[in-house]
Amino acid sequence: MSTATDLDRPAAAPAFQQVSTNRKTRNRIATGLVWTAFTAALLPLVWLLITVLARGFEYVLTADWWQKSFAGLTSRQFGGGVYHAIVGTLLQGLICAIIAVPIAILVAIYLVEYGKNSRLASAVTFTVDILSGVPSIVAALFIYALWVTTLGMPRSAFAVSLALVLLMIPVVVRTTEELLKIVPDELREAAYALGIPKWKTIVKIVIPTALSGIITGISLAIARVMGETAPVLILVGYNSFINYDPFAGSMASLPLLMNSERLTTNDVGEARVWGAAVTLILIITLFNLLGSLISRATSLKTK
Amino acid sequence: MSDFAKVERPAARETGSRGAPPNTAPEGTITTPPQKPGGAPGPAKVPTRPGDRIFKAMTVGSGVTIVVMIVLIGVFLLIQAIPSLADNESNFLFSRDWNADPAALAFGVLDLLLVTVFSSIFALLIAMPVSLGIALFLTQYAPKRLAKPFGYLVDLLAAVPSIIYGLWGLYELAPALRPISTWLNDTLGFIPIFATGSSNLAIGQTIFTAGIVLAVMLLPIITAISREVFDRTPSMHIEGALALGATKWEVVKTTVLPFGRAGYMSASMLGLGRALGETIALLIILASTTQTFSFSLFDGGDTIASKIARAASEFNDPKGAGAYIAAGLVLFVLTFVVNAFARWIIAGHKEYE
Known part of the structure; x- marks a missing residue:
């Protein structure tokens, strides 16, 4: 760059002088540091994934792992599977989503379509901000104080779902709000011009336009809450057999299973913990992929 | 759902369910036949559709719910903590046991x-x-x-x-x-x-x-x-x-x-x-x-x-x-x-x- 050939060498010295070595060095150091920082982030990611796969992958390869529970097995017997925990994880995530998603979407609609700059809207925005920072253990304690102590209900999977609702709402509100904001106003105005009521405009025009993104957001949020451990520790007991009833009895879930079995200090406990870790990562990945697949299927065809 | 039919009907009633000032002059004349005169007090009033009211109430309700929720978190934790704090023999904030x-x-x-x-x-x-x-x-x-x-x-x-x-x-x-x-x-x-x-x-x-x-x-x-x-x-x-x-x-x-x-x-x-x-x-x-x-x-x-x-x-x-x-x-x-x-x-x- 800096060397000119003889032919077009300027007659006078160029006004633009060389970049000093000092500045070049600083620039190089900065570039190096920035690349190092990125590599430093990838190192734990790769290390962690390799660890989990190396320690647990062999156990998830059997058919029993996906179809059976640990019922009837002692902590010294290999075999069995995590079907009971998969059921628990999915069930708790699903119940949570059924409660959280409508509320969250309505809140987002309020913020974008109705609230605008009202005082309630800024209060709601602030609440969503704070809620997204509430630690999962605090959400769990709140549900414990409300559901178990005050209302006298037993600890159950449903209580876990309620705690997860608190964690899921802010995530879904955020994504939905962002997506509704980018729906062009021309669409709304066209609908109004046709005499369509506002609520129907929102339900039939605005939401469908943003739907694919909302679905992605929801499945990401479900994937996130399924990995939460603090609520299941406080709000439900672990058991090693299959329980489909979210309102009664103990129900296993993958994080809870991992936390219980890690106290079994032998090869069997290790197999169960790392096998469950692989399973949990697979389920979370599946939900992430599912989200993008569904969103691709439901996205509106433009052009 | 009832107002869907009204919308389908061409130029049945004035458009613009929200803030826009109703343009009564041309539409008022057309509107009258299908509408029962009993409902609206004045011809200039924008009709409030039940669907709109219900839907808005739902969204506002959800917004209020989560604001209340964050307050409830604090209140419930406090209510449950007070009896134990009252019986506490150490200083809650400064004791290290x-x-x-x-x-x-x-x-x-x-x-x-x-x-x-x-x-x-x-x-x-x-x-x-x-x-x-x-x-x-x-x-x-x-x-x-x-x-x-x-x-x-x-x-x-x-x-x-x-x-x-x-x-x-x-x-x-x-x-x-x-x-x-x-x-x-x-x-x-x-x-x-x-x-x-x-x-x-x-x-x-x-x-x-x-x-x-x-x-x-x-x-x-x-x-x-x-x-x-x-x-x-x-x-x-x-x-x-x-x-x-x-x-x-x-x-x-x-x-x-x-x-x-x-x-x-x-x-x-x-x-x-x-x-x-x-x-x-x-x-x-x-x-x-x-x-x-x-x-x-x-x-x-x-x-x-x-x-x-x-x-x-x-x-x-x-x-x-x-x-x-x-x-x-x-x-x-x-x-x-x-x-x-x-x-x-x-x-x-x-x-x-």
């Missing part, structure tokens, strides 16, 4: 609070510069085509459940850190934070290990927001700096960093809030101890969150549980303040919108 035995309650949150804040700040000090580097890398340095997949990789860090971080920290990272922590302890042991602590260095269930794991968990959080803000640096600024002959680093230093500083600080505070509340990773990594916290990275101990989780199975007596709920309330207030502070930093920065 924790005895949640319902018969002889004597609990103080200070030690837990110190461990919580100390480990979170240690994690933040590691995570902040690295996240800054990653965010700059992804927005300014990475080849354009690779920036997106690289960003996705960093986001993956956030998708890993914290229990897996905890297991990885204890079984993989802790042994790997042993030479470093031993060296730090041997050579710099005279500095209090590197002094020999309550936890066995050979096993590594220390705040040092926990803080590094926490830092890894914070990276995607701080990076995600910083990245968004750095991306919004006006290209005029960047091009201006380039036109003046600035090197890449000088461009970043004079345009991107000043523009994004508030966003980056806010992101870091959000990260801190997350670190303060992290439960299971710390529960797995930190060794429980009866010794008081001595401000060493090589101490064990418990954070507020991990203490609560450790005792979760013993929540049978309301008094005993109340002690932990009181600690939870402290954690709630702490994260509330940190998060509100994070929002306050970027409040008024219209250029980030």
